[in-house]
Structure formats: structure tokens, C-alpha cells
């Protein structure tokens with residue numbers, strides 16, 4: 154069955170009309186990551202993405218949601234049917250979380266943000282409503298637009314609505330911490346931890362699932378160190394370093410200040426900002442080509458650089 158044209162939805166059509174096709178424009182979410190990628194150029198017109206949950210098909214494990222919806226509202230709606238999604242709730246909007254492209258702390262358990270965006274509906278630089286991806290794998294042809302929009306900071310298109318994969322809320326979720334454990338051994342010992350964090354001394358592990366499985370995993374952790382249950386993860390320093398997961402073994406506080414590393418992920422929360430690393434020339438050239446194809450006049454979120462964070 155052919156999907157109806159997006160412009161038949163009056164909410165999406167009104168958003169596309171507001172975005173228009175000529176001047177510099179950016180979406181303003183809740184501004185929780187407003188400074189990421191640099192300041193938006195002076196004179197850029199700010200618009201708000203539409204809000205509301207269009208439909209939650211719990212049995213299909215998908216939700217269709219307007220991009221301006223607060224992540225907290227989406228999480229509360231999904232929880233009513235025992236589900237969650239990969240979007241972290243830190244006061245932002247669905248579109249902002251996707252545009253910022255940061256994974257949840259429990260990414261090993263709830264999956265990556267990029268993999269959870271099944272379909273994206275956005276307004277292009279020409280002011281057209283475009284659909285990319287699809288809720289079932291069979292429907293997907295052409296470019297993988299949902300993935301390219303994740304982390305693009307709204308420089309390739311203004312996200313109006315998305316279809317996200319959901320997953321079950323775990324029956325049990327607990328944090329355990331040890332001061333004598335090798336975090337890499339802990340990660341290897343466990344079947345599927347939702348998070349393994351390490352600050353150079355302490356190791357925190359989040360276990361989730363059915364209670365007997367969590368108990369069994371906790372017992373396994375006992376072979377790695379003296380773990381005790383704690384309330385939650387440690388406070389996370391503000392800067393984010395993106396490293397290859399293998400590099401985490403060689404971290405030292407001199408470089409990062411205090412840090413909390415996500416073992417198995419490659420993300421490090423650190424006190425000091427990550428020194429900027431130039432993109433390899435081939436990647437830089439590819440990025441520039443993608444940007445000029447999607448936004449030839451540079452009108453979408455001018456000033457922002459998704460590569461500079």
C-alpha cells in the first residue's frame with residue numbers, strides 16, 4: 154500500500170510552510186544542547202517543530218511522534234504500555250535529541266539512538282516534506298536518511314516527525330559498584346550489561362532484565378570484584394569525548410581531568426574538553442558534498458558544524 158503524501162497531514166504541511174524555502178532557518182527545541190556545534194548565525198529565523206504523539210503501536214514496537222514533543226512526554230506515554238525508546242530524557246525534545254545524536258547512558262541495554270530511528274519526515278532546504286526510511290525493513294529503499302539525520306544538528310533537514318523503534322521496559326534494573334574490579338573484565342563476564350562505567354578507580358554496572366537473570370548476573374560479577382548495590386550512576390562531568398572503545402584502557406586523568414568512561418561504547422564524560430581532531434580529508438570532502446546536496450544555499454541552521462563538538 155502506498156503511504157499517503159505527507160502534505161495531506163495539515164500539521165506537517167503547516168510546518169513546511171512555516172519553514173519556507175528561502176531564508177536562514179533553524180529549529181529551536183528546549184535549548185538543552187543549543188551551543189553544540191557552535192553558535193547559530195545572527196539573523197537566523199527560529200521555528201518550533203510540531204508536537205504530539207501520533208500513534209504508539211505497542212504490539213509492533215513502534216511509535217510515531219512529532220519532533221517537538223518533549224522526550225519526557227514520550228517516555229511517560231510509552232511506559233503506560235511497558236515500553237521505552239533509546240532517546241535520553243534530559244529535558245529536551247524528540248527532534249533535538251535526534252539532531253544532537255547522543256546515546257543514552259544505558260545504550261548497551263536500550264540500543265543506539267541511530268538504530269532506533271526507523272523513519273524520518275523532515276522539511277528539506279527547498280521547503281519540501283520528505284520521508285526517509287520505513288517502519289519495516291522491507292519498505293526501505295534508497296538513501297538511509299534516518300541515520301544521516303541523527304547527529305546532523307538540523308543542518309541537513311528540519312525534522313518534523315519520526316517513527317521510532319521501542320523496546321520493553323525491564324522488569325528489574327539495578328546499579329552495582331566496586332572499587333576493586335577491572336571494568337573490562339566485568340564487561341566480558343556479563344551477558345548483556347546495560348552500562349559499565351569506570352572512573353579509573355570505581356566500576357559501576359547497570360544490570361537489567363527479569364529478576365532471576367539480574368540475580369544470576371550479579372553473582373557472576375562477584376567473580377570480578379566485590380560489587381555492592383548502589384542507588385545509581387555517578388555524576389557525569391560535562392564534556393564528552395568520543396574515542397574508539399579500545400582506547401578506553403589507556404585513559405588517564407592528566408589528560409581528561411576527572412572522567413567517567415562508558416566501557417564498550419567509547420564515550421567518556423570528562424572535566425576537560427576533547428581537543429578537536431581534524432576529520433580525515435576523505436571524510437571532510439564527503440561531509441561537504443552531503444551538505445551541499447541537502448542544503449546548497451546553506452540556509453539550514455547556518456553556523457552549526459556537527460563535526461565540531
Ligand SMILES: Cc1cc2nc3c(=O)[nH]c(=O)nc-3n(C[C@H](O)[C@H](O)[C@H](O)COP(=O)(O)OP(=O)(O)OC[C@H]3O[C@@H](n4cnc5c(N)ncnc54)[C@H](O)[C@@H]3O)c2cc1C
Nearest residue numbers: 182183184185186187245246248249250252255256307312
Ligand atoms: C545535563 C544534560 C545531560 C545529558 N546527558 C545525556 C546523556 O547522558 N545521554 C544522552 O544521550 N544525551 C544526554 N543529553 C542530551 C540530550 O539528549 C539533548 O540535550 C536534548 O535531547 C536536545 O533536545 P533540545 O530540544 O533541548 O534541543 P536544542 O538544544 O533546542 O537543539 C539542539 C540542536 O538540535 C537542533 N534541533 C532541535 N530540534 C530539531 C528538529 N526538530 N529538527 C532539526 N534540528 C533540530 C537545534 O537547531 C540545535 O542545533 C544531556 C543533556 C543535558 C542538558
